[in-house]
Every structure is written in structure tokens, then in C-alpha cells.
Amino acid sequence: MTADELMLTIFVIFLALAFVRMLAYRLYGEDPRFTQWLNRVDSVPYWSRVIAFLLVMGAVAYVDGDEYFTSVMVSVATYAMLGLGLNIVVGFAGLLDLGYAAFFAIGAYTSALLMTQTHWNFFATVPLAVLFTGTAGAILGYPTLRLRSDYLAIVTLGFGEMTRVTFTNWDYAGGPNGILQIPFPEAFGYVFQTQFDFLIVGLVLLAVAMIFAQHLEHSRLGRGWIAIREDEFAAESVGVPSLRLKLFAYVMGGMWGGLAGGFFATRIGAIDPTSFTFSLSVLALIVIVLGGTGSLPGVLLGALVVVGLPEVLRQFADQRLLIFAVLLVGMMLVMPQGLWARIRRKPKPFYGLQEEEGEDVAAKILREHQVQMEERDRRHAAAGHRVIKEGEAILEVEGVVQQFGGLRAVDNVTFEVRRGEIFSIIGPNGGGKTTLFNCITGVQRPKAGRIHIDGRSVVGLRPHVIASRGVGRTFQGIRLFKNMAVFENVMVGLYPRHRTMTWQAMLHTPGERKDELRTLQESRRWLGFVGMEAVAGRLATELSYADQRRVEIARALAAHPHLVLFDEPAAGMNPTEKVELDGIIRKIRRLGITVVLIEHDMSLVMRVSDRIAVLDHGSLIALGKPAEIQQHPAVIEAYLGREEDDLMERAQGA
Amino acid sequence: MGPFLQYTVIGLTVGSFYALVALGYTIVYGIIRLINFAQGDLSMVGAFIGWTLLVSLGLEHLPLFLAIVVAFVVPMLGTAIVNLGILQFAYKPLLNRSLLAILITALGMSLVLQNGSELIWGPAIEAYPPNLLPAEGMFLGPVHVTYVQIALVVVSLLLMGGLVAFVQGTTLGTAMRALAVDHDAARLMGINVNQVIRLAFVLGAMLAAASGVMLGLYYVQIQFTMGFLLGLRAFTAAVLGGIGNIPGAMAGGMLIGLLEAYTTGYLSGKWEDVIVFGVLITVLVVKPTGLFGERVAERM
Numbered sequence: 001m002t003a004d005e006l007m008l009t010i011f012v013i014f015l016a017l018a019f020v021r022m023l024a025y026r027l028y029g030e031d032p033r034f035t036q037w038l039n040r041v042d043s044v045p046y047w048s049r050v051i052a053f054l055l056v057m058g059a060v061a062y063v064d065g066d067e068y069f070t071s072v073m074v075s076v077a078t079y080a081m082l083g084l085g086l087n088i089v090v091g092f093a094g095l096l097d098l099g100y101a102a103f104f105a106i107g108a109y110t111s112a113l114l115m116t117q118t119h120w121n122f123f124a125t126v127p128l129a130v131l132f133t134g135t136a137g138a139i140l141g142y143p144t145l146r147l148r149s150d151y152l153a154i155v156t157l158g159f160g161e162m163t164r165v166t167f168t169n170w171d172y173a174g175g176p177n178g179i180l181q182i183p184f185p186e187a188f189g190y191v192f193q194t195q196f197d198f199l200i201v202g203l204v205l206l207a208v209a210m211i212f213a214q215h216l217e218h219s220r221l222g223r224g225w226i227a228i229r230e231d232e233f234a235a236e237s238v239g240v241p242s243l244r245l246k247l248f249a250y251v252m253g254g255m256w257g258g259l260a261g262g263f264f265a266t267r268i269g270a271i272d273p274t275s276f277t278f279s280l281s282v283l284a285l286i287v288i289v290l291g292g293t294g295s296l297p298g299v300l301l302g303a304l305v306v307v308g309l310p311e312v313l314r315q316f317a318d319q320r321l322l323i324f325a326v327l328l329v330g331m332m333l334v335m336p337q338g339l340w341a342r343i344r345r346k347p348k349p350f351y352g353l354q355e356e357e358g359e360d361v362a363a364k365i366l367r368e369h370q371v372q373m374e375e376r377d378r379r380h381a382a383a384g385h386r387v388i389k390e391g392e393a394i395l396e397v398e399g400v401v402q403q404f405g406g407l408r409a410v411d412n413v414t415f416e417v418r419r420g421e422i423f424s425i426i427g428p429n430g431g432g433k434t435t436l437f438n439c440i441t442g443v444q445r446p447k448a449g450r451i452h453i454d455g456r457s458v459v460g461l462r463p464h465v466i467a468s469r470g471v472g473r474t475f476q477g478i479r480l481f482k483n484m485a486v487f488e489n490v491m492v493g494l495y496p497r498h499r500t501m502t503w504q505a506m507l508h509t510p511g512e513r514k515d516e517l518r519t520l521q522e523s524r525r526w527l528g529f530v531g532m533e534a535v536a537g538r539l540a541t542e543l544s545y546a547d548q549r550r551v552e553i554a555r556a557l558a559a560h561p562h563l564v565l566f567d568e569p570a571a572g573m574n575p576t577e578k579v580e581l582d583g584i585i586r587k588i589r590r591l592g593i594t595v596v597l598i599e600h601d602m603s604l605v606m607r608v609s610d611r612i613a614v615l616d617h618g619s620l621i622a623l624g625k626p627a628e629i630q631q632h633p634a635v636i637e638a639y640l641g642r643e644e645d646d647l648m649e650r651a652q653g654a
Numbered sequence: 655m656g657p658f659l660q661y662t663v664i665g666l667t668v669g670s671f672y673a674l675v676a677l678g679y680t681i682v683y684g685i686i687r688l689i690n691f692a693q694g695d696l697s698m699v700g701a702f703i704g705w706t707l708l709v710s711l712g713l714e715h716l717p718l719f720l721a722i723v724v725a726f727v728v729p730m731l732g733t734a735i736v737n738l739g740i741l742q743f744a745y746k747p748l749l750n751r752s753l754l755a756i757l758i759t760a761l762g763m764s765l766v767l768q769n770g771s772e773l774i775w776g777p778a779i780e781a782y783p784p785n786l787l788p789a790e791g792m793f794l795g796p797v798h799v800t801y802v803q804i805a806l807v808v809v810s811l812l813l814m815g816g817l818v819a820f821v822q823g824t825t826l827g828t829a830m831r832a833l834a835v836d837h838d839a840a841r842l843m844g845i846n847v848n849q850v851i852r853l854a855f856v857l858g859a860m861l862a863a864a865s866g867v868m869l870g871l872y873y874v875q876i877q878f879t880m881g882f883l884l885g886l887r888a889f890t891a892a893v894l895g896g897i898g899n900i901p902g903a904m905a906g907g908m909l910i911g912l913l914e915a916y917t918t919g920y921l922s923g924k925w926e927d928v929i930v931f932g933v934l935i936t937v938l939v940v941k942p943t944g945l946f947g948e949r950v951a952e953r954m
Contacts, residue, residue: 090754096754096757143935143939144935144938144939146942147938147942148942148943149753150683150687150689150893150897151893151897151938151942151943151944153689153757154889154890154893154934155934155935155938157886157889158890158927158930158931158932158934158935159931159935161886161927161931162927162928162931162932165924165925165927165928166928168924169924169925278882278886282761285758285761286758286761286762289754289755289758290758293752293754318772318773319769319773321765321768321769322765322766322769322770322772322773324765325762325763325765325766325769326762326766328758328762328765329744329759329762329763329766332748332755332756332758332759332762333744333747333748333759336748336751336752336755337752337755
């Protein structure tokens with residue numbers, strides 16, 4: 001076979017595979033045998049699959065490839081590395097990056113300068129290249145963390161252009177001519193110089209990049225990134241430090257780019273700034289979007305298409321870019337999700353976990369919760385704070401004011417919630433209830449007043465800090481991570497309790513594995529706790545409204561908080577579901593968790609609450625036991641208005 | 655003081671081209687939240703249609719006024735049709751899908767326009783008739799201003815004024831503004847959403863084409879790759895002013911033009927990109943929504 005035919009054959013094989021895969025998911029997605037088979041494939045370690053695949057690719061090049069075919073494969077490997085890095089930034093964390101070529105450039109220049117100026121060995125320059133690009137990632141990331149994605153696009157684009165122009169104008173690095181005569185890599189006296197040698201080096205580096213990326217994706221870091229991509233605000237509220245994680249994504253993405261850049265420099269032998277233009281950034285982006293954003297096999301496939309297709313189209317000479325562009329647009333139209341889309345729902349997410357009996361689950365949750373509570377009380381006391389006992393104020397709100405323009409949404413509200421009680425906040429719409437929640441959880445900073453949780457002020461803290469201090473919450477409009485499976489949603493809720501480090505996650509150490517397994521186990525228990533275990537593998541969006549609310553409750557509970565804030569949990573539930581919710585709230589209280597509830601369903605509120613506060617037009621108009629609130633004249637007036645005569649009189653008087 | 659004012663004149667002229675293209679970005683973004691990367695290339699297409707009319711078809715020999723009107727109107731209409739085609743075939747099917755997919759499609763359409771134009775008009779640099787417009791000018795104090803510069807800035811201002819009047823004063827303009835705020839609410843009020851989206855693409859393309867023709871008249875030389883830098887500058891301008899904001903895009907375009915002129919004048923053309931993007935990033939760090947952008951409150 002000629003090189004072109006071989007390349008076309010590989011294309012056809014992969015596209016057919018992608019098609020069969022899509023078809024299989026569509027037709028047999030619910031079939032238990034398909035599920036079993038998938039789980040069996042999943043239980044084969046990822047690294048062995050990657051190595052096997054890359055060995056096959058290497059063997060094809062060795063047996064049937066000529067020099068030209070092999071060199072195209074080397075380019076595919078380079079682009080795949082680049083794509084893997086960009087995938088961390090764009091695919092996982094959802095940060096649009098249009099200047100990714102900058103990292104490629106910095107990696108290439110670092111490696112090339114070290115090899116030509118200080119005569120380092122290529123393999124010794126790689127760690128430095130990676131380190132430099134990681135630092136560059138932090139420099140780019142830090143000032144841009146708070147920008148929205150469209151703004152991010154132009155800033156990253158600008159960063160890419162600035163980097164290229166700087167290299168063009170930097171005389172030490174050869175200015176516009178770049179760096180020439182970069183030596184070949186050398187190991188133990190062997191000089192890598194044929195295309196096949198490069199392919200070996202490229203595949204080894206690609207294997208490392210691929211395995212690390214997969215480990216990251218399946219760690220708490222990866223889950224945190226995807227949660228941020230889905231809903232940054234909700235992620236922050238369940239304890240994911242979004243700014244730190246975004247910075248991390250830039251650093252990690254930069255590091256992968258550095259690896260690819262170093263390899264590119266030694267392979268090409270001469271680099272200059274024109275190798276790192278905006279179109280390279282765009283190509284890298286096309287690699288990941290074409291393959292399926294966030295999907296690692298998709299990156300390989302995308303790289304194959306982006307590098308291989310123009311080569312196959314060579315015969316069209318002048319029109320080849322045009323044809324490529326048209327094909328690209330066509331592919332996006334036919335498969336907007338990408339060729340090898342990431343499928344996040346899992347029919348049997350708890351495959352291989354030990355089965356547990358229902359009662360056992362409840363007992364385990366209780367035991368775990370008590371252990372957690374003792375642990376945190378001990379830490380709390382050790383840090384010199386007073387431990388709040390049952391019946392003492394766990395949440396103190398004092399003179400809190402929140403104002404939007406001329407509107408006082410919360411006006412000088414003072415109350416306290418005692419540890420272990422169920423406390424409801426009711427009131428007509430627009431009364432300031434949700435705003436108050438937002439002040440307590442750090443989403444908004446109150447204009448005045450003090451808020452103490454556990455005896456410590458929380459005003460001015462970021463939401464994830466407050467969440468990690470043991471405050472869970474749900475939202476009025478459900479804010480689950482829509483494109484994550486239900487069990488993954490709950491696993492994100494466990495984020496604050498993890499203690500594994502990033503390097504552990506990258507290496508997938510035994511400690512990290514144990515931690516992950518525990519997270520999975522616990523998320524399953526919490527889903528059992530709210531009665532949602534059966535749908536654990538579904539996407540969050542596939543559930544009914546009421547079920548989504550219950551999953552949100554499980555997510556809020558996952559980190560073992562001691563105070564939970566539920567914002568209208570019964571909204572959209574039918575009477576049976578409301579009774580079940582009633583049971584769940586009582587079960588939560590039995591764990592010793594304090595519950596604060598915003599709710600419009602009066603019968604639910606009156607049934608479960610120990611005490612009730614009533615907010616109207618931002619002011620606290622009543623506070624007391626349910627029976628007292630039912631009789632309170634101000635409450636009746638707020639809900640029903642004054643008596644009619646009264647109104648008439650006022651109308652006549654006016 | 656002399657050079658400074660001279661640079662200012664150059665900056666404002668170039669800036670008005672950028673402002674026109676930036677308006678295209680901003681209008682389309684405001685309505686469907688898409689960064690239409692093909693915007694700069696639409697300008698290029700407009701410039702080439704204008705060139706075809708003036709040079710290939712010999713319209714340059716017509717009376718000056720008539721030639722100029724035709725050279726503006728026909729490219730504006732032609733480019734509008736091209737942009738409508740792009741909307742219909744490439745963006746429409748993806749409008750409710752992932753933002754990333756549609757962004758890639760936009761980048762792809764930019765490539766299609768570039769390479770398509772290369773096929774049609776060839777890779778060579780083409781020249782607008784150099785003697786079409788009077789080359790002389792006048793002195794305003796120490797500053798030399800050519801009549802061409804004045805005319806181009808005036809035409810840009812007229813186009814911008816027309817756009818503002820349209821958006822603020824007509825029913826369709828009001829519909830556009832409503833759509834920018836809330837698609838569903840606008841639809842419920844009986845606004846034909848697809849029609850307004852098409853309108854936005856037509857307006858964006860017309861402004862881009864006008865700026866393309868002006869660039870041709872001003873710099874004389876045009877090439878199929880000219881859209882990239884123009885689009886990049888205009889996009890930067892739109893973001894600098896706060897994307898989605900019409901006065902912001904105009905101010906942003908002028909600012910980028912001035913910045914570029916001063917950098918080239920006082921420093922060196924080599925550092926143009928670094929300075930322009932440096933200023934942009936600094937502004938965004940201080941004010942993350944751009945100079946004129948409003949704070950978007952997060953809804954719970």
C-alpha cells in the first residue's frame with residue numbers, strides 16, 4: 001500500500017469504529033449485556049489499553065509505513081499531545097483558549113535554547129520545558145480567572161500573539177529566523193534521527209501524556225473541573241474552589257503544551273516564530289472539538305483527522321485548505337458532539353462495589369457522620385473555638401442588610417438557629433429569603449450586619465470556604481451539573497473532604513485509589529439515603545423535577561455538613577413526593593444536622609419545623625413556634641392582606 | 655505636538671474602519687452570543703467585490719460620485735447575501751447546540767471565505783485605482799489631513815449614525831434590542847426571532863463590506879489574507895468596548911486605531927500587537943466587562 005492508501009484505510013477504520021460505537025450506545029444503551037461488556041472493558045487498566053493501542057500504531061508504521069507515512073504519524077502524535085493539554089483547559093474546565101500555541105512555542109523555545117546554547121540532552125530539557133510552560137500557564141491564568149468565556153477567548157488569543165511577537169523580536173532566540181540546528185535526542189549513546197526513531201519517542205511521550213490526562217480526569221480534580229464547566233456557581237457552593245481549580249487547569253494545560261513543544265523542536269531541528277501562529281491554536285482547538293470535547297480517544301481521532309486529512313487531500317493542491325474547511329464545517333454539522341463524544345451516563349456506575357443492605361447503609365451513614373462530627377468538633381476546639389452544643393445557636397444572623405440599588409431586599413434581619421433544630425423561613429415572594437441564603441453562603445456580601453456560623457464570622461468568605469466549614473445548600477432553581485451522571489453530581493459534593501494531592505491523582509497512587517473508591521461508595525450511600533440509587537447512572541437532566549431536587553439534597557449532604565440550607569425543596573413535587581421529602585428532612589435531623597428551610601408549602605412547614613421565621617419585604621415580621629406563627633396577626637396580614645373593609649375605608653379616605 | 659496630532663488623524667481614520675467591523679461582531683454577538691470569526695473575512699470579500707466592480711468591470715471610468723456609490727452599495731448587498739448564506743447553512747443548525755461547536759464552525763467559515771476568495775480572485779495583491787480619489791489635502795494647523803481621510807471618516811460616522819438611529823428608532827431595532835436581552839420573552843411578544851437574527855447578519859455584513867471598500871480606497875492594496883488582522887483588531891475593539899454594546903464597539907475601534915497609530919509612530923510597528931493586547935488585558939483585568947460593558951448579575 002502507498003502511504004496515502006494506508007492513511008485512508010486508517011481513517012476509514014477509525015470512522016467506522018466511531019460510527020459503530022455511536023450506534024451501539026443508541027441501540028443497546030439500556031441492554032444489561034452491553035453494560036456488562038462495557039464494565040469488563042473498563043476494568044482493564046487504562047494504561048495497558050493505551051500502550052497496546054500505541055504499540056499497534058507503531059507496528060503499523062514499522063511493518064508497512066514508509067518514511068513519509070511515519071513522519072505524518074509523528075505529527076499526529078505531536079498534535080495529539082497538544083490536544084490533550086488543550087483538552088484539560090477547554091474540554092474539562094470549559095475555559096476557551098485561543099492562544100494555546102503560546103505554550104507550544106514556550107516549550108519549543110525552552111528546549112531548543114537549552115540544547116543549542118547549553119548543550120543539554122533533549123530528555124533533560126523536557127522537565128524544564130514543562131516547568132516553564134506551567135509557569136506561563138499560571139501567568140496567563142491568574143489575571144484572567146474572573147473573566148467570562150467570550151472575553152477569555154480574546155485575552156488568550158492576545159496572549160498567543162504577544163508571545164509570538166515577543167519571540168520574533170527577541171534577538172537572543174534568533175529573532176525572526178528562530179533557532180537552527182537543534183540537535184537530535186540522544187539516550188545511552190543512541191542518537192534518534194530517523195522518522196521511526198522519532199515515532200518511538202513521540203509515542204512514549206504521548207503515552208505518558210495520555211495516561212496522566214486520564215488519571216486527572218478520573219480524580220476529584222477532573223470532577224471539579226467538569227463541575228465548574230457545567231455550573232461554576234453551583235460548584236463553588238458545594239465546596240469546589242473554582243478559582244484555584246481554573247488556575248490549575250491553565251498550569252496543567254500549559255505543561256502538556258510544553259511537552260509537545262519540546263518534542264516538536266528536536267524533531268524539526270529548526271524552529272522560528274511562524275510555526276506558532278494563531279492558526280496552530282485554531283488547529284489544536286479543532287482537534288479536540290472534532291474528536292469530542294473532553295474525550296481522550298477523541299483527541300487522538302481529532303489529531304488524525306487534522307493532520308492526516310490535509311495530507312490525503314494533497315492531490316487537490318490549491319483547493320485543499322478550502323476542502324478541509326468545508327469538510328470541517330460539514331463534520332460539525334453532522335456530529336456537533338464530535339466523532340468520539342464523551343458519554344457520561346453509565347448504566348451501572350457501582351459495578352464492582354460491595355453490595356450493602358438498606359439498613360446497613362443508614363447505620364453506616366450515621367456512624368460515618370458521627371465520626372466526622374467528632375473529628376470536626378475536635379479540630380474546631382483545637383483551633384481555639386468553642387464547640388456549639390445541641391440547642392445552642394449554630395447560625396447567628398445579626399442586623400443583616402442587603403440592598404440592590406434602591407431596593408432593600410433584606411432589611412436589618414436578626415435571628416438565630418439552634419443546633420439540631422429544623423428552622424423554616426417563610427414569607428411572600430420577594431420577601432428576601434433567597435437573598436438571605438445567599439448572604440449566609442457567601443454568594444453575596446451583605447451591606448451591613450454580622451453572620452456567624454459555629455461562632456465564627458463568615459462575612460466576606462468565598463462560598464467554597466463556607467461550604468467546607470460544613471454548610472450545605474440547595475437552590476431554588478435546581479442547579480445540578482446537567483451533563484454529569486447523578487452519582488458524579490454527588491461525588492462533586494464530596495470534594496471538600498478529599499485529601500489527595502494532584503501528584504497522587506496523576507500517578508493514580510494506591511492512596512488515591514482508595515480515596516476514590518470511598519467517594520464512590522459514599523455517594524452511593526447518600527443516593528440510597530434519599531432513595532435515588534436506582535437512577536445513579538442517569539444524566540441529571542434525565543430525571544424528573546422532584547428527583548432532581550432529591551439528588552441536589554444528596555449532593556448538599558455528601559460532605560457531611562452540620563448545617564444545611566434548603567431553598568424550596570418541595571417546589572414541583574406532588575403530594576406523595578412531599579411526604580417522602582418530609583421523611584428525608586426528619587432523617588437528616590436524626591443525623592444531628594441542623595436544617596434551615598425556605599418553603600412555600602405551609603402544611604410541610606408546619607409539620608416539620610421547630611421554629612419559623614417570617615420575612616416580608618425584607619423585614620423579619622414574626623418568629624416563633626408553628627402554632628404561634630399561624631395565629632400571628634402580622635403574618636396573616638402579609639399573606640392575606642388586610643380585611644376588606646379596611647381597604648375600602650382607605651380607598652375612600654384617599 | 656505636530657507628530658502627535660498627525661498620528662491622531664491616522665489613528666482615527668483606521669479606527670473608524672475597525673469600529674465598523676467591530677459593530678458587526680457586537681451586533682451578532684448581542685443577539686446570538688456567537689463570535690462570528692468570519693467578520694473580518696467578510697470585509698475582505700466586500701473589498702474584492704468593490705475591486706471587481708471598479709477595476710475589472712471598469713466602473714472607475716464612470717463619474718466619480720456614481721462609481722463610489724456603486725462601489726459601496728453592491729459589495730454591501732453582495733456580502734450581506736454571503737453572510738445570510740453562512741448563517742443559513744453553517745450556523746442555523748447549530749444555534750441551540752454547544753457554543754464550542756458553533757465557534758469552530760465560525761473559524762471554519764473564516765477559512766472557507768479566505769480560501770474561496772483565493773480561488774476566485776487569486777493569491778496576488780490587487781490594487782484599487784490609485785487616482786480615483788484626490789490625493790491632496792489641507793493643513794489644519796500643523797497637521798496634514800487628506801480629503802480621502804475626511805471623506806472616509808465622514809462616511810463611517812454616517813454609517814454608524816444610521817445604525818444607531820435604526821436600532822434606537824425603529825420597530826425592528828427595538829426588536830433587536832429586546833432579543834439581545836431575552837430570546838424567549840421576545841419570542842413570546844411576537845417578535846420573529848429568525849428574522850431579527852437574519853437582520854443582524856445583514857447589518858453586520860454590510861458594515862464589514864463598507865469598511866473593506868474603504869480600506870481598499872485608503873491603502874490601495876488588498877489581498878485575500880487581509881481579513882485576519884482586520885478581524886482580529888475589530889474583535890479586540892469590540893471586547894475592549896464591552897462586547898454586545900454598540901457605542902462600546904465604536905469607541906473601542908477608535909481607541910484601537912489610535913493605540914496602533916501611536917505605537918507605530920513613537921515606538922515601532924514591531925510591538926504593535928504586544929501593546930494593543932497588553933492594553934486590552936490590562937483593561938479587562940481592571941474592568942472585566944470592558945470599558946462600556948454593564949455588569950451582568952448572576953441569576954440564582
